[in-house]
Amino acid sequence: MLNQIPNLLMQASTDPLVTQGIPVSPKTFWLPKGASTVAADLDWVFEFLNYINYFFFVLVVGIMFYFMWKYRQKGREVYARGPSHHTALELGWTILPTIIVVFIFFVGFKGFMIAKTPPANCYQIDVTASRWNWTFKYPNGADSQDLYIPAGRPVKLVMRSDDVLHSLFIRDFRVKNDVVPGRFSTLWFQADNPTGMEKEEDGHWLFCTEFCGKDHSNMNRRVYVLNQTDFDAWLTKRAQWLDVIPAEELYYKAGPILFKRCASCHTLDGSVGTGPSWGNYDGSGNIWERTSNPQTTHKVDNGKPLSDFIGPGKQYEAPEGYLRESILNPGAHVVDTYGNVMPTFKGQLNDRAIDALIGMMKNLKDFDAKGKFIGELPATATPATATPAK
Ligand code: HEC
Numbered sequence: 001m002l003n004q005i006p007n008l009l010m011q012a013s014t015d016p017l018v019t020q021g022i023p024v025s026p027k028t029f030w031l032p033k034g035a036s037t038v039a040a041d042l043d044w045v046f047e048f049l050n051y052i053n054y055f056f057f058v059l060v061v062g063i064m065f066y067f068m069w070k071y072r073q074k075g076r077e078v079y080a081r082g083p084s085h086h087t088a089l090e091l092g093w094t095i096l097p098t099i100i101v102v103f104i105f106f107v108g109f110k111g112f113m114i115a116k117t118p119p120a121n122c123y124q125i126d127v128t129a130s131r132w133n134w135t136f137k138y139p140n141g142a143d144s145q146d147l148y149i150p151a152g153r154p155v156k157l158v159m160r161s162d163d164v165l166h167s168l169f170i171r172d173f174r175v176k177n178d179v180v181p182g183r184f185s186t187l188w189f190q191a192d193n194p195t196g197m198e199k200e201e202d203g204h205w206l207f208c209t210e211f212c213g214k215d216h217s218n219m220n221r222r223v224y225v226l227n228q229t230d231f232d233a234w235l236t237k238r239a240q241w242l243d244v245i246p247a248e249e250l251y252y253k254a255g256p257i258l259f260k261r262c263a264s265c266h267t268l269d270g271s272v273g274t275g276p277s278w279g280n281y282d283g284s285g286n287i288w289e290r291t292s293n294p295q296t297t298h299k300v301d302n303g304k305p306l307s308d309f310i311g312p313g314k315q316y317e318a319p320e321g322y323l324r325e326s327i328l329n330p331g332a333h334v335v336d337t338y339g340n341v342m343p344t345f346k347g348q349l350n351d352r353a354i355d356a357l358i359g360m361m362k363n364l365k366d367f368d369a370k371g372k373f374i375g376e377l378p379a380t381a382t383p384a385t386a387t388p389a390k
């Protein structure tokens with residue numbers, strides 16, 4: 001048996017169980033309509049187990065009631081001798097259940113191998129779970145909060161958690177896996193029927209199914225299945241979301257969204273964090289005031305004032321240069337009393353994103369402690385919120 005496992009693995013990896021175009025499994029009393037290529041098989045096993053249970057429940061309880069009635073006490077005599085042995089019956093109730101159970105094992109084992117073995121040509125999406133958010137990151141650098149996938153193509157999620165245990169469950173696809181801090185876990189599926197994305201309800205539900213704290217129930221998202229053309233168009237547009245925001249609006253439209261990546265370490269109101277607050281935490285002003293003021297008492301690299309680096313003719317002509325370097329190459333200068341633990345954002349934040357963040361630093365008074373824009377919009381502004389907030 002054991003030496004057949006590699007064989008099964010190979011089979012599953014080149015030949016996903018169900019080929020493209022197979023009808024989805026129908027809605028039943030117990031299950032919503034299935035929408036992935038493994039759904040039909042899983043549903044079949046589920047219903048099979050279910051009906052076996054009904055069958056034996058009715059059989060056992062039925063016989064029980066029949067015997068209760070048949071052998072009830074009649075009159076005063078007690079008849080206490082029953083049959084002690086029946087070979088055919090005993091063989092029957094041993095062999096038949098054994099066959100059923102072994103059958104269930106093999107069906108389950110096959111399904112398990114398929115579920116655990118992504119095909120080789122998967123489209124990969126990186127997933128980060130955090131309290132209480134999902135981030136889906138696509139190969140071209142785009143990211144999203146709802147999941148968008150191409151139809152008719154196996155998709156593999158590579159998942160990790162930023163904090164506690166989460167679990168990703170897509171009900172209509174019949175797939176689920178834990179997302180464990182300090183580890184990568186994977187999940188694969190293929191959905192052949194596009195859902196479109198006009199309305200929110202078009203998407204399939206995606207849930208976190210591991211209780212992860214106060215806002216666990218806010219981790220419900222949607223999965224939109226798009227045909228390849230729509231998917232490619234969405235993906236390109238998504239990767240360019242920053243480019244369509246006018247430069248002068250970047251700081252309040254894109255700033256708060258980008259700041260979410262910094263918020264786990266930097267506060268805005270001066271309170272203590274893993275990194276120095278962008279608010280006034282050491283008496284030298286908020287992050288823009290302390291970097292743009294030559295008299296600043298803010299010290300980096302073991303006691304050096306920023307005026308050693310920033311100013312005409314110095315390493316950074318303007319404070320923006322220092323801030324930019326601090327984001328792309330955090331180890332270049334290390335703020336005193338803090339550790340060199342900030343990850344680099346090189347390759348993740350382009351110049352427009354950095355402009356948006358620096359713009360936010362320059363206008364900190366217009367943001368609340370959570371990074372929400374509360375200032376007055378410039379007269380020329382279009383008030384719409386930026387797209388990727390979704
Ligand atoms: C994992 C924690 C962490 C994250 C996430 C993080 N930082 Fe930092 N950051 C730090 C630490 C620690 C320092 C101080 C040490 C140093 O200078 O490298 C720092 C320093 C800085 C500085 C210099 C601050 C000063 O007062 O001189 C800037 C600017 C900065 N971070 C910007 C950002 C931006 C923008 C983001 C989000 C895109 C971000 N950081 C995300 C931990 C983090």
Ligand SMILES: [Cu+2]
Nearest residue numbers: 166208212219
């Ligand atoms: Cu969760």
